[in-house]
Amino acid sequence: MKIKDKLRQFTSEGRGLLATNFYNLETLHGVLQAAADLNEPLILQLTQSSIDYMGLETAVTLGRTGLKQFGVEGWIHLDHGGSVELAQRCLDAGFDSVMIDGSELSFEENVKITREVVERAKSYGAHVEAELGYVAKLGQSHDQQGFTQPREAHQFVEETGIDALAVAVGTAHGFYKQDPELQLELLEEIARSTSATLVLHGGSGVLKQNN
Structure with missing residues (x-):
């Protein structure tokens, strides 16, 4: 199920979907084990610093492999993306969802960069926050x-x-x-x-x- 559909489902049920960051193999396995034990879906988040540390392709591969290994329904999400360029890199790498954070910009500038990411995400079928x-x-x-x-x-x-x-x-x-x-x-x-x-x-x- 796509993340958009899962979020719609959970919203209609009055439920929240946990999104948690991982920084290395240990933190990844920790959150996945908890999700598996509870039989709950999970959004795995990566920040700019985590991507810089692990490498984009390595981080995505770790996340996808971990979800499969632990039998957890989940998605890969860019957390607090600070630029359109970073969002594009994550879309190209196969992220299910990206966040563009323009909250410290003016309302108009926030709208501008967010709209651009939304337009770019359409061809990927990706979710945008x-x-x-x-x-x-x-x-x-x-x-x-x-x-x-x-x-x-x-x-x-x-x-x-x-x-x-x-x-x-x-x-x-x-x-x-x-x-x-x-x-x-x-x-x-x-x-x-x-x-x-x-x-x-x-x-x-x-x-x-x-x-």
Whole structure:
């Protein structure tokens, strides 16, 4: 099943699909063993740094081979792609999904580069994710706020044609210094404003802190 279809299915069922990064053989086997034990599908993510470290072809081969070896239904995804060129390399390498992250650009520039990646991904049948709002990355302040607004989310999805939208509703990447205050009502408003699959970055630790 293609990732687009799986995400549609899970959305209709009110379920989330875990996406996790791997950095080497050990981290890959760790997440795949967990997914196999739970009999759950999994998105395997690669960042620019992981690609630079392992090599693009090696990383993709490791991911595909691991999914087959552990009997896990899964997909390969570019996480926080910083350029159209990197997204293109990943599409050429057979990624199922790519993320183009223009969240630190102006709204107009974010739309521009995202639309270009969407157009390039069409011939590959690949899934495209983008981000709108401020989700603190490693080393960035958790105090700054820039929540995704429903009206802008609707406009962004309409103008870019993306499949999935990463939203800012109170999470952050890395370890939390204090319990995150998730804006769940805002999340519901965003969900009503667009048909795109919503993605929550910085989910590590959220569940145990917000049961």
